[in-house]
Structure formats: C-alpha cells, structure tokens
Amino acid sequence: MPRLRTVALVAGAALLTRRALRRRVRVSPLWPLPALDPPVSGRPRSRALRLLLTSHETVADGVVRLRLEGGGLPRWEPGAHLDLVLPSGLVRQYSLCGDPQDTSSYTVAARLVEDGRGGSREVHEQLTEGMELEVRGPRNRFPLAEAPAYVFVAGGIGITPILPMLRALPEGTEWRLLYGGRTRASMPFLEEVQGLAGTAAGPGARERVTVIAEDEDGRPDLATLFADTAEGTAVYCCGPEGLMAAVEEKLPAGATLHLERFAPRTTAGGDTEFELELRRSGRTLTVPAGSTVLAAVRGALPDTAYSCEQGFCGTCQQRVLEGEVDHRDELLTDAERGDSMLICVSRARSDRLVLDM
C-alpha cells in the first residue's frame, strides 16, 4: 500500500531529524545558527585603577618620582605610559620607569613645567603620600622594536621611557645612549644610567653612555653619535621638540626613527584653525580655533549623530580619509585611531583633514 509506505518514510525521516538535532543540541546547548562576521564595534576600554601614592620624592632639580601601589596590576612593556587622573580632574600622561614585571606598583617621574597648563604643578605641589589616585592604562605608543642595534637619545625627563628599555635589552645587544640636560643636577636617574653602561662595557667597546649637560659641555653632538651607525639600527628619541627635530634631521640612512613626544595632547593643545573636507557630501568647511569638528559638521549636515560631546560614548566616530588627527578621546583603540576619529573632541594636527561623510 503506497499510503502506508509514505507514512513510514515521513515518520522515519522525522525520527532521524530529531536524533540528529538532539545530538547537536547536546554538543552545544544552543541551536546552530549561521556563522558570523565579528561585531561592528566593541572596544574594550583601558581599565581605571585606583592606586595609593606611597612615595613622592624629589630625585633631581624639578623632578619628582611617584610610586603608586596596588594589587595585581597589569604588566607593561618598556615605553608604556600611564594616564594619571589628578584630583582636579586633569589627565596627564607619564612614562613608566620602574620594573615592568612588578605587579604591585608603578613608578613614574614628572618634571615641573613652570609655564605649563597646571598638570605638572599639581603633581609637584598638591599630591602627597597616602593619597589615592585614579590611573588608566598602561598603554604603549613607544614600543621597543626588535633591531640589530639601538641608539637612544634622551633629553631631560625624556629618559623615563628609555630607562626600562635599557634594562630590558638582552645581554650583548649593541646600544648607545646620549643623555642630555640643562645641568647635571636637573637630570634624573643619572647614576643608574651610568651604572647600566658600566656593567656590560667590554674591552674595545665604544663608550655606551654619553652624558651631556648643557652648562658644562654645550650642545650635544649628534653627528658623532650617529657616526658609523649600522644598517637597520633603531633610533629612539624622547625629549623636547628641538632635540627631536634635530635627531630627525641628522638621522643616518638605513636607521628607523621612533619618537615619543611629551604628552601628545599638550603639544597639540593650542587649538588652531584648519580646513575640513567632507568628501562624500563634497563640502569644504573651516574649523575655527576654539570650536570643534562636530560643530562645523553639524552646520553642514545637521543630522549627524553624536551624544556625549566629551569623547567617551563613541557615537560620533567617523572615518578619516586624509590628514593627521590629534586624538583627544579616551575611547578608541590604537587600531581604530589609524583610520577614524571622534569628531566631538579630536582635532587635526595637519592643517587639512578629510572625512568620509
């Protein structure tokens, strides 16, 4: 009878399907659904830590060293910096200069900038031992790359990111350091730096560390420093703008340059006017000093989405097509900063910016 056979077939198929499904359900408690692309966004934020300031001591003229203690702190790589949230709410970046493997404390050093914007003065004068500070990070924008040889150039407080690098270099690595400052008394960690040079200096080795105090020795001689630099040498420089410009200029061919500016937000802090092109809508606007990209964009495209206007919610993220961005948000990852920006707070470092809007 054909009807009976149909019923038997359908029943059999149903049983098999159920079995197959039940096994899959048992393997995973969930039903299988199609494969996915990774989520559109989902930026893990660097965690805020509250640390206890256990030591606040002057280590050179106008330089204090802070030791912040906590438990189970994230490890860091040489070159990393911390965001310090000062009691007044100012946020400042300081390079870590302690031991990267130490998970119970962070050490940073800060120079007093007489005519600065108040952050370093607060660090010097308002912070006292026993205070609790909020800290974000650590993050690394100045990582130590692998290279056959290294040349380090540090100006004054610029020694802080370089010191952990020197300690981390494997035994036998070829490196040289030029450490400059205004006076010997104003140069932090001088003894330690000279100690590092002494331990590994073999016979015939060139003097590894050159210390130059401007009041005694005059300007540093970069030409001698860079003489017979091997191909592929990594040059690391952290110091005042003038020093970094000079290093950039004298950089020998075949060497790679890594720069760390003192607090990128500080140097770019002066809000300057720049030109903004919205390529998709074919408009060119001017962002005046003291105004934001968002304000300019809203004038042209009133339906642009935004929300917090402080650079933390991420709503106003836009793709950048051309131009160098001065990132002032606290949200985007370094990868995201490569091709996008939060237009509510960030500005241009170049005099022209092109957005995909």
Add this chain to the structure above:
Amino acid sequence: MSNTPARSVESERIALKARNVSFSWEDTPLHWVPGDPFTTHTINVLHLLLPAGERWFVHVYKQVLPLIRDDRLREDVLGFIGQEAMHSRAHDEVLPHLREQGLDPTPYTAQVDWFFEKLLGDRTLPPGRARRWWLMERVALIAAIEHYTAFLGDWVLNAAELDRRGADPTMLDLLRWHGAEEVEHRSVAFDLFLHVDGGYRRRARTWATAFSALVFLWQRGIRFFLENDPTLTDPKASLKDFYVRGRQGTLPATGDMLRSVPRYLSRSYHPSQEGSTAQAVAYLASSPAALAAQKAGA
C-alpha cells in the same frame, strides 16, 4: 522616598545625558547572588543580549535622525543614543570577567551578534518604500523592547530582595545604574515611534515579535549559562524556577510581567505612566559609578 520631590521632578523635563561610568569586576564572584545560580544566570543573560542589542539600537537610531522634525525629540534621541552606547559597553566589559571564571560566553554572543547585525541589520533594500518600511519596523521593535527594559529597570531599582540576599554591590550598581537610565529615558523610543509612524497595527505586530524574541533568546541564554557553568552538576532550568523566584522577589514576578502586556497594547499607553523618574534620578544621584563619572567629567 517622599512624594513632594517626586512630583516636582516628574513634571520637569529631564535632559538626557550619557554618563561615563566604569566598573571593576575583580571582586565579583561567579554566582554574584550567593547560592543562587539560577537567578545569577537569568540576570547575566543581560550581559549577552545588551551589548549587541543596544549597539543595534544606536545603529538604527542614527538612521532615523534625519526623519525627526521636532528639535526637542531630536535632543532626547541624541541623549538616548549616548546612554545606550554606554550601556552596551558597560555590559560588554563583564564578559571577560565571566571568561576568566571559566564561563566563556562567545558561542552565545556570536549568535546574538548575528541576530542583531544580520537578521535585524540593514539588509540590501532598495531606497524608498522598502527601506523605510524596514526602518519603521525596527523603530517600532525598539519601542516594544524599551517597554521591557523600562519594566526591568523599574523592577531592579525596587528589588530589595537582592540586597537582602547579599548580591554583589558592583553588579547591583551596574544593573541599577542601567535600570535607572532606562527608566529615565523610557519615553524616548515610544515618542520617536509615535513621531515617525505610530500605527497601532505595527505596534501590536512588533510587540509580538519583540516579546517572542526576548523570551526565546532569554531562555536560551539561561540554559546556555547553566549548562556551561563549570561549578554546576545538575544544570536544569524550568519555568517553575522562574515563577518561584518571582514570588521570592529575586526575579521579576510572572504576574507583573503578564500584566505589563495589555498595558503596552492599550491604545492609551504612554511609557511615562510606568516607573518613576524621581526614583531613577535619585538612584543616579547616589550610584557609585555615576558619581565617579560625574566627578571625572567635571
């Protein structure tokens, strides 16, 4: 809470503003409602659904902005977008903590991501009627979902039983900060829906879809957590568990949930009739995370 300030706040218009909160999860145990994995995991499902779901809200609302003709509503929607973006991120940050404790949520969140980004995503629709229809449908879906988020927000603000059981304070702060903001902005999604469409049939249809989807995703999430929890030997979940905890007060009561259904479907419904803005604002004024955010922003 006294009634006098409640009225004065209720009648005022609250300007919605995202708060830059952050939580640290190191000290939160796996079963943060002590001795009650079912309640813990039922609420934990929020951490699975919300990151993708609220990102999707933001995505849809960014597209609706050009259709808003009312400046006040636009301002509310912009505030709503920022708050939802922060909710999404705050819940997302719980997931690594769960993973550290041996409960990897990736298989489930991958499905939720697919659900919101592909199934409810933009799709390749021709501009014009089809695209607008799909956008309106999603706006109405969000309004229906927001009815439930406001319901849950109101519930968690009043869930004193969780405090009595010694639930983890950080987790309670996350839930109550989130719940309070949901109560605070509970009218926005519905007002937006009324502004751009407002059809009753669409409201009823999308309510049915949203309700079924929430029930479906939620029970899957609970089963997923219970079955993958490394500390449980008998991972059984049943409706009875839910009902019993609703009576005890550690989860929303089944009866309250059922009663909220005809309210949303009533033609005279407006979210402002539900929950209390005054209570939400009072919580936000005392929430440790919201306070820290305010201090940092000042």
